[in-house]
């Protein structure tokens with residue numbers, strides 16, 4: 052048995068893997084070229100675990116999340132749930148969507164302005180033919196912190212505050228009793244004061260219902276606030292992952308270090324310049340090398356890895372819980 | 384030297400169902416070359432305040448109090464003078480305005496437009512100025528020929544800043560310039576704004592609901608709640624040691640990564656923002672205040688001294704002094 056397997060098993064006794072991406076690739080045709088939006092990702096979310104997926108705009112977070120939800124078909128590799136590869140037949144997908152629910156970024160955009168809260172929440176249970184619709188809706192609302200629930204039944208989205216709207220969206224996801232929430236920037240469009248409330252709700256749902264969550268965000272503070280583990284994505288790949296305490300206090304990959312350094316009040320900033328990375332032109336060698344501050348400052352050369360940085364591909368990181376980084380310099 | 388002075392500024396929108404007191408008696412000053420941050424949740428009156436400064440409010444908005452720009456009364460200015468001020472002395476970067484770029488015009492032409500329209504430059508000189516402005520905001524020269532959809536969100540926001548700089552204003556008002564941009568792009572834009580303030584002696588009013596961002600860029604911070612300033616002082620002090628319970632909640636909403644106190648413990652503020660048409664009596668914050676006293680629902684609060692250079696509108700501050 053390799054070390055990696057041993058580690059996976061050691062942790063699996065604590066938190067069995069529920070949702071998993073294995074060597075996942077998702078490509079799109081973009082202006083006559085191939086965009087490798089997700090370019091080889093291994094990622095596991097354990098039962099009752101909250102994993103944050105962070106990275107800059109356009110790095111492939113939403114594409115990865117959509118693929119995990121079965122909304123996008125991988126070009127290669129697979130999505131696994133409860134130990135089995137995802138079945139893309141429409142019947143199997145329908146059942147899968149009860150287990151793994153999506154919470155979208157913008158609560159205003161994801162609610163139909165002409166539907167009352169009740170109508171919005173009853174839709175899922177109706178599609179899935181759940182009995183006791185009223186009860187299901189009421190339970191979901193109170194779990195999402197909208198109490199007493201019947202006070203919200205007949206309200207329209209415009210009659211709610213931004214935070215309440217996001218709670219309705221979360222209640223909609225909860226109505227089907229899922230095991231996993233995939234939340235794409237769940238608080239990005241919310242006010243600072245409401246943000247903490249919604250994050251506290253996600254933690255409470257984990258505690259009370261054992262819910263797992265994959266939270267997609269570019270906000271490292273959010274990861275620090277609620278996640279057990281964090282995976283940092285750059286240009287279609289996870290470049291660093293591990294327990295939040297370790298990755299966010301002692302980041303090893305230069306990209307993670309740069310992300311941390313631009314948080315307000317960091318002593319020394321590394322503001323990456325240049326155009327945002329383009330998934331139709333992923334550079335050879337280390338995919339971060341054109342923007343890497345460690346390479347640019349000569350530190351990689353001092354360590355004798357600069358040649359590798361420019362020409363040697365890095366292995367795809369496995370889905371292990373321990374801290375790991377895909378970087379020649381960090382690995383030396 | 385004082386560049387801008389607000390004295391008991393108020394703005395009331397008149398709508399079909401009644402009056403919306405969006406700004407209720409705000410007094411602030413801004414020195415030239417200084418940066419003032421205005422914080423507060425959505426609906427607290429930040430954008431209304433910003434628009435009032437340049438008289439950009441809808442006609443049915445009633446404005447009271449005084450706005451002095453370089454000693455000149457903005458509310459009393461004739462239209463011609465007001466328009467001159469808007470392009471030559473103060474410009475505003477609106478919330479979400481990067482979506483408002485004209486999609487079918489090259490960005491260089493859009494940046495040059497105010498210069499040409501106001502006859503400040505001939506086409507040749509305007510072109511040179513565009514290159515200079517693009518360079519100032521960190522975009523390569525060839526970007527002048529790009530269309531807005533060819534730029535990322537952060538690049539479009541830079542274009543907006545270049546446009547605001549075109550006529551060399553002395554004051555820039557930036558309304559949520561980085562909200563909805565990702566961290567790295569936000570850092571790029573903030574660094575740019577900071578450099579502009581430092582190197583070109585431009586004064587800045589920056590609006591955001593993220594106190595950590597404001598504390599980073601601005602010298603002074605004003606926290607607004609329900610149309611009033613509830614705390615004011617040096618930005619780092621307000622951020623790290625807020626005196627008003629509302630500022631405390633705002634400051635805690637964005638955790639410091641690495642701080643054990645916020646690990647797996649997100650901090651929120653319960654309750655809903657107040658409806659300006661039905662403001663709570665007494666201290667407007669009392670229905671949501673974790674440390675409210677019996678009298679808070681009825682007593683009038685005002686900005687009381689809260690340490691050197693600081694003020695806060697909370698009874699606990701008044702008691703302490």
Ligand SMILES: Nc1ncnc2c1ncn2[C@@H]1O[C@H](COP(=O)(O)OP(=O)(O)OP(=O)(O)O)[C@@H](O)[C@H]1O
Pocket residue numbers: 079080081086087088106107108109110111112113114115269329330565
């Ligand atoms: N349907 C599509 N067709 C072509 N390209 C696509 C498609 N969807 C995504 N892409 C590209 O794939 C890359 C990853 O996009 P994705 O939406 O996953 O990014 P993201 O990390 O979620 O970014 P953000 O933080 O801005 O939401 C981007 O370059 C994007 O332009």
Ligand SMILES: Nc1ncnc2c1ncn2[C@@H]1O[C@H](COP(=O)(O)OP(=O)(O)O)[C@@H](O)[C@H]1O
Pocket residue numbers: 396397398403404405423424425426427428429430431432441659
């Ligand atoms: N044109 C308008 N007509 C009527 N009410 C308005 C108008 N613009 C803003 N308001 C109201 O004024 C208050 C303050 O709004 P605003 O200044 O946009 O706040 P902020 O920028 O802090 O989010 C809110 O209650 C808002 O609904």
Ligand code: SF4
Pocket residue numbers: 304305306337338339340341343344345346351359360361377378379380381
């Ligand atoms: S491998 Fe080299 S270029 Fe890539 S992140 Fe590490 S040091 Fe930078």
Ligand code: SF4
Pocket residue numbers: 627628629666667668669670672673674675676679684696697698699
């Ligand atoms: S005056 Fe009273 S209600 Fe208002 S902030 Fe202070 S303690 Fe809270």
Ligand SMILES: [Mg+2]
Pocket residue numbers: 112113114235
């Ligand atoms: Mg996305």
Ligand SMILES: [Mg+2]
Pocket residue numbers: 429430431478558
């Ligand atoms: Mg606003």
